[in-house]
Amino acid sequence: MPQPTKTVTAGAAPALRRAIEVLDLLGSVHEPMAAADIARELGIPKSSAHGLIATMMEYELVIRGVDGRIRLGPRLMRWAGGFLGQTNLVSEFEHYFAGATELDDYTITLTVLEGREVVYIACHNSGQPLGLTFRIGMRLPAPYTATGKAQLSTISAGELERLFAEPKDWPAPLTHLGVGSLEQLSAELDAVRRNGYSIDAGQVREGMVCLGAPIKDHSGRALAGIAVSMIRSEATGPLLEALGERIRCAADTLTHRLGN
Amino acid sequence: MPQPTKTVTAGAAPALRRAIEVLDLLGSVHEPMAAADIARELGIPKSSAHGLIATMMEYELVIRGVDGRIRLGPRLMRWAGGFLGQTNLVSEFEHYFAGATELDDYTITLTVLEGREVVYIACHNSGQPLGLTFRIGMRLPAPYTATGKAQLSTISAGELERLFAEPKDWPAPLTHLGVGSLEQLSAELDAVRRNGYSIDAGQVREGMVCLGAPIKDHSGRALAGIAVSMIRSEATGPLLEALGERIRCAADTLTHRLGN
DNA sequence: TGGCTCGGTTCAGTATATTGAACTAAGTTC
DNA sequence: GAACTTAGTTCAATATACTGAACCGAGCCA
Numbered sequence: 001m002p003q004p005t006k007t008v009t010a011g012a013a014p015a016l017r018r019a020i021e022v023l024d025l026l027g028s029v030h031e032p033m034a035a036a037d038i039a040r041e042l043g044i045p046k047s048s049a050h051g052l053i054a055t056m057m058e059y060e061l062v063i064r065g066v067d068g069r070i071r072l073g074p075r076l077m078r079w080a081g082g083f084l085g086q087t088n089l090v091s092e093f094e095h096y097f098a099g100a101t102e103l104d105d106y107t108i109t110l111t112v113l114e115g116r117e118v119v120y121i122a123c124h125n126s127g128q129p130l131g132l133t134f135r136i137g138m139r140l141p142a143p144y145t146a147t148g149k150a151q152l153s154t155i156s157a158g159e160l161e162r163l164f165a166e167p168k169d170w171p172a173p174l175t176h177l178g179v180g181s182l183e184q185l186s187a188e189l190d191a192v193r194r195n196g197y198s199i200d201a202g203q204v205r206e207g208m209v210c211l212g213a214p215i216k217d218h219s220g221r222a223l224a225g226i227a228v229s230m231i232r233s234e235a236t237g238p239l240l241e242a243l244g245e246r247i248r249c250a251a252d253t254l255t256h257r258l259g260n
Numbered sequence: 261m262p263q264p265t266k267t268v269t270a271g272a273a274p275a276l277r278r279a280i281e282v283l284d285l286l287g288s289v290h291e292p293m294a295a296a297d298i299a300r301e302l303g304i305p306k307s308s309a310h311g312l313i314a315t316m317m318e319y320e321l322v323i324r325g326v327d328g329r330i331r332l333g334p335r336l337m338r339w340a341g342g343f344l345g346q347t348n349l350v351s352e353f354e355h356y357f358a359g360a361t362e363l364d365d366y367t368i369t370l371t372v373l374e375g376r377e378v379v380y381i382a383c384h385n386s387g388q389p390l391g392l393t394f395r396i397g398m399r400l401p402a403p404y405t406a407t408g409k410a411q412l413s414t415i416s417a418g419e420l421e422r423l424f425a426e427p428k429d430w431p432a433p434l435t436h437l438g439v440g441s442l443e444q445l446s447a448e449l450d451a452v453r454r455n456g457y458s459i460d461a462g463q464v465r466e467g468m469v470c471l472g473a474p475i476k477d478h479s480g481r482a483l484a485g486i487a488v489s490m491i492r493s494e495a496t497g498p499l500l501e502a503l504g505e506r507i508r509c510a511a512d513t514l515t516h517r518l519g520n
Numbered sequence: 521t522g523g524c525t526c527g528g529t530t531c532a533g534t535a536t537a538t539t540g541a542a543c544t545a546a547g548t549t550c
Numbered sequence: 551g552a553a554c555t556t557a558g559t560t561c562a563a564t565a566t567a568c569t570g571a572a573c574c575g576a577g578c579c580a
Contacts, residue, residue, distance in 0.1 A: 013275035013315040020319050027342025036557050045539055055273040059280050060374065072343040074372040077379045080340030081397025082287025083332040112334040114320065119337045136396055137341025296527050305569055
């Protein structure tokens with residue numbers, strides 16, 4: 001009975017799978033696409049794409065612009081609102097940092113891990129210019145961000161390997177400091193586990209330093225990550241260590257408040 | 261050939277339709293559900309729900325909590341980010357109101373119309389307590405909100421009737437001031453078209469007054485709505501009129517900046 | 521403890537969703 | 551302005567996804 005091929009069981013709800021692919025595609029290119037382009041890009045028959053997109057339009061998952069091209073629709077915002085409302089992560093985050101006045105001058109962010117990327121679900125941008133304003137819904141490559149490394153430090157070596165073994169799995173570096181190998185990443189994650197907090201020193205943006213820590217579920221796996229960001233010139237040794245402790249402590253408190 | 265029943269063509273991509281229903285359901289109840297509950301609630305066979313949910317979990321559209329119950333997953337945030345990034349509505353909004361310092365003390369919101377509701381896609385909450393903090397992803401019934409009325413004022417009478425003809429179509433009022441009939445609403449929308457801005461005086465929250473205006477596309481149909489909110493005691497006649505003009509002017513400018 | 525309820529999972533048969541091919545229409549090029 | 555390319559749409563035939571029924575297993579109550 002050899003059938004060990006881990007084929008992705010492509011035999012259930014194909015319409016749904018394809019719809020997901022369409023939405024991912026539209027989300028990754030940053031402009032609308034013609035229906036025929038979508039079909040070509042995904043390698044599905046034109047007629048199938050046609051029917052699928054018609055149904056998706058009916059529900060406003062996608063909308064057709066004035067030029068006839070397809071773009072993401074507002075229904076997606078409704079679901080995102082449901083996700084944010086269902087998890088109390090965001091409200092706990094808001095509440096906690098509303099009370100942490102000594103961090104008021106820093107930019108604080110909350111993300112969830114999504115594949116090889118982190119997605120920002122809450123942001124407190126301080127007045128201080130970092131060369132980057134975090135926004136809800138924004139995505140960045142996990143291995144370069146502080147929140148991403150914090151979350152990756154809680155998954156198993158096997159899972160990590162599955163995510164980042166191949167060079168093609170690696171997102172393009174954002175600065176010349178981007179890590180590039182599984183060994184390097186996994187050594188760094190060891191350090192994260194030892195210290196209790198993660199560091200991104202200029203891997204996302206030149207001149208920006210971020211410290212992150214994971215919020216964990218009952219099993220110890222990361223549910224989300226938080227980070228504090230500052231400009232490089234401010235990131236002196238003692239302050240860095242103090243803030244690292246601070247963010248680790250914040251993550252632990254939030255982990256606890258969420259019942260874990 | 262009598263087959264005039266506008267049956268919702270339930271013969272295309274049923275898996276997708278059902279997945280949408282599942283996500284809507286999970287988004288509307290504010291807690292996780294057991295798979296069997298979902299099947300019962302939607303009136304679909306248990307086995308179908310099982311297969312569907314398995315596929316949805318594979319893509320992290322939904323996730324299974326520690327108690328085995330199903331909740332919305334983080335993938336939805338990614339799509340929302342795509343939607344927000346694709347439209348420059350949000351960035352134009354941010355940019356415009358960042359420069360409008362005379363409105364700094366007011367709460368300003370941006371919504372899109374989604375069926376009978378508006379969804380908040382950007383919010384500037386002022387310090388002033390309104391008894392309600394607007395949050396991204398939040399939904400409110402369109403006919404009670406200023407942004408909703410502003411957007412409804414741009415659709416045809418026929419469409420309006422299709423949305424709100426039946427009493428059962430009306431969302432539950434949020435305060436004792438909620439409108440309740442199509443006639444009343446449509447008279448109010450006439451006034452909105454005359455004045456150029458819409459008013460919600462205590463229909464969303466007792467003691468809160470909001471003024472809204474529509475951002476339009478090339479055809480004159482609303483693309484989004486913006487509103488300014490204040491507490492009732494502040495909403496004196498002259499100020500109200502000035503702010504109404506201001507928000508209408510802001511909406512027109514944004515309409516123009518978006519190329520319409 | 522033993523029976524019962526209810527959630528989750530599996531599987532073969534059939535109702536039906538997908539698709540290849542054919543067609544229209546609109547833009548583009550020479 | 552005519553030929554060509556390409557997007558959008560339609561439809562019957564068939565490959566296949568959904569379903570009903572049956573099977574586990576855990577929790578609950580008497």
